Amino acid sequence: MSTVIALPARARAHLNATDLHLSRGGQPVLTGVDLTVSPGDRLGVVGENGRGKTTLLQVLAGTLAPDSGSVHRAGTLGVADQEMPIGGDRTVGELIDLELAQVRAVLRAFESATLALVEERPGAEQAYADALAAAESISAWDADRRVDISLAALGAVDDRTRPLAELSVGQRYRIRLACLLGAGHDLLLLDEPTNHLDAGGLDHLTARLREHQGGVVLVSHDRALLADIVTAVLDLDPTSDGRPRTYGGGYAGYREGHRAERERWESEYRDQQSERQRLAQDLSAAQNRLSTGWRPEKGTGKHTRATRAPALVRAVHRRQEELQAHVVDVPKPPSRFQMPRLDAPQGATLLRADEVMVHGRIPSPRSVLLRAGDRLVVTGPNGCGKSSLLAVLAGTLAPDTGTVQRKRGARVGVLAQESPPPSRRRAFEVYDAAMGRLVSSGELDEAERLGLTQLGLLPSGAAHRPVSELSVGQQRRLDLAVLLGARPHLLLLDEPTNHLSMALVEELTQALAATGAAVVLATHDRQLLRDTATWPRLHL
Structure with missing residues (x-):
């Protein structure tokens, strides 16, 4: 269940998710995700493709309900998905207005409160103070200028009359990203924001995210961006116990912790597989002794034959019980990429x-x-x-x-x-x-x-x-x-x-x-x- 608390003050921006679980098609996508993002936090979300990173952002944004768990948000929210539909005959200006709809609403509310104050309506002073605080908290009067700065820095089209259908996927994405950077949202949820950006755009995005005073949740495979901005990393990759891990210490802390986690997993899996193989070999050897080794040489008395066979049977049963009792509770680590051999005629x-x-x-x-x-x-x-x-x-x-x-x-x-x-x-x-x-x-x-x-x-x-x-x-x-x-x-x-x-x-x-x-x-x-x-x- 998701609860949205409308608090405009960026200093009070907050995002909390507790024990999120979600399955699709009978397959678990999110398993026990916990996270907290406060003002100044920039959380990177990483993981192999298909691990649920985009799904997690949708749950955090409130556009997708989890099967269980809860999400609580405080503050205004800006979301950048990986994909962006054209939207019919919409123009660049209409997209900017849509992305700045919250800013426009805050300014309209301020204008109404100002008019009420001039007309000396009852309660106008408090309404005006509230509207002014809301507008100042997101620097609403400066939003369009900030968008224009980001449009230029990201190399995006700034002609507001241009139809979006005439623009490339990258151009449309850069326009939307410029709007998010200029809107002054308290919380930003960004899915692969560096796609379609050149060097200048990457530098601008990095600078804007580092100076953002609210909270940021960033899904990205861009190692340089993660190294430059994140304060912590949530890793959705499989682990030995099936639950995600959060690493402090920025990207460097994640790399060190993830490497150690993977080495422990592989070592524990190898140890358990080796022990199971040893027990299976012991059982096989005991079974061989039962079928051939218990027979004494000719001339040996019946008493010797009668007492040796039960002992070998007991040994086989004991080995079977040991093998059955040995549980391999560490799953096999994910496979790694295997590059095929690619050759070309030398010197050609x-x-x-x-x-x-x-x-x-x-x-x-x-x-x-x-x-x-x-x-x-x-x-x-x-x-x-x-x-x-x-x-x-x-x-x-x-x-x-x-x-x-x-x-x-x-x-x-x-x-x-x-x-x-x-x-x-x-x-x-x-x-x-x-x-x-x-x-x-x-x-x-x-x-x-x-x-x-x-x-x-x-x-x-x-x-x-x-x-x-x-x-x-x-x-x-x-x-x-x-x-x-x-x-x-x-x-x-x-x-x-x-x-x-x-x-x-x-x-x-x-x-x-x-x-x-x-x-x-x-x-x-x-x-x-x-x-x-x-x-x-x-x-x-």
């Missing part, structure tokens, strides 16, 4: 682009030469043409000038920024169909074909669910599985860290550094840029 030129341009998208001529094992990072602000350049290299966008040559038979794999519209087909069916087409066309040898779960990207349960029922992050993992399952010689990755968990990003980064394929990254991810600092750069 896989792709060469000379002086390519696309009017309005790649305004300056660009050249790229890629051989087997080459690495390249494409950087630059939003709108500079990074995605367009990758599309030209992939062959899905023809350049207006310049040429692109690809080695005959070279397999080029592309990971787009966003997943395609989800279908009702199950994840493994989508994957198998993609691999089947490659095998049928001769592009992929049957011997190279891997099963979906072999990659460690989706567990069996998720692999057998319709894609439309998967989380955004799980859909992204499916995209990555289809890409890697095709065994490309050249990988073109557009913002590859979008929606992926931190653990997977770290494993993927290490794998990309070691693969024999050529790799091109287009990214704003600050930590990924640090991790690939030795790779050649192409700045657009």
Whole structure:
């Protein structure tokens, strides 16, 4: 049950959740979540894709009721979901008005209270004082200016007459984020706010969140943002006892605590499995002795045979009881990502682009030469043409000038920024169909074909669910599985860290550094840029 307490004073902003449980489709999503956020707290929420991070934000926002547990909020609330519908013929200005509706209501209430004071209505003085306090608590008169500052800093469209349908997903998201940063809410619930932001936008978001005086709950896989702002981390990943963990000490405290937790879990699981194996071997040995070893040599008396057999039977029963009594109560730790072997002909030129341009998208001529094992990072602000350049290299966008040559038979794999519209087909069916087409066309040898779960990207349960029922992050993992399952010689990755968990990003980064394929990254991810600092750069 959720209770909303309307208290505008930011100093009294408060969010508390107690023992939240929620299941979907018979599967537990949230299990015993507890959290408290007070003014000045910035709580990071992390976990593998599909662990319920977005669901938790919906419960905290009051848009989804938990099966059990309670949520209590004090203060005004601003929410940024990962996905944002266009909303018919709505314009940029209408979206801004919608996001600032609470500010507009506070200002209207102040104007009414002012008029009542001028007209000397009964109780007008107290009503005016209350309305003034509410407006001052969120700096309501300054909200539009703050939004304009954030629109500029985030590189968002500020033409209020522009229809939202004409804008990209990233543009619409940046407008909404600018409104949330400018509205002066007491509590902010943000789901992957760094998606679609360039370096300047990331710096602005980081600064605004650090100076926010209310409370923040931040779902993010952006390691740099978490390191810069969070004061504590709630980890929804599976644990040995099935309950989530909260780590103090910011992101550094979480990393240290999570690593120690995982090592303890794996050690306890190995110990219990080893003990069970030992008991099973003891039972097997006792059974062997019962079937063969109890028979004494010829000439031995009947009395010896009669007394040895019961003792061996008792030993077998004892071993059986010990094995049955041994309970493996530590679940198996989650599997890790397994990068398939990607090779390309050594020394071969896989792709060469000379002086390519696309009017309005790649305004300056660009050249790229890629051989087997080459690495390249494409950087630059939003709108500079990074995605367009990758599309030209992939062959899905023809350049207006310049040429692109690809080695005959070279397999080029592309990971787009966003997943395609989800279908009702199950994840493994989508994957198998993609691999089947490659095998049928001769592009992929049957011997190279891997099963979906072999990659460690989706567990069996998720692999057998319709894609439309998967989380955004799980859909992204499916995209990555289809890409890697095709065994490309050249990988073109557009913002590859979008929606992926931190653990997977770290494993993927290490794998990309070691693969024999050529790799091109287009990214704003600050930590990924640090991790690939030795790779050649192409700045657009």
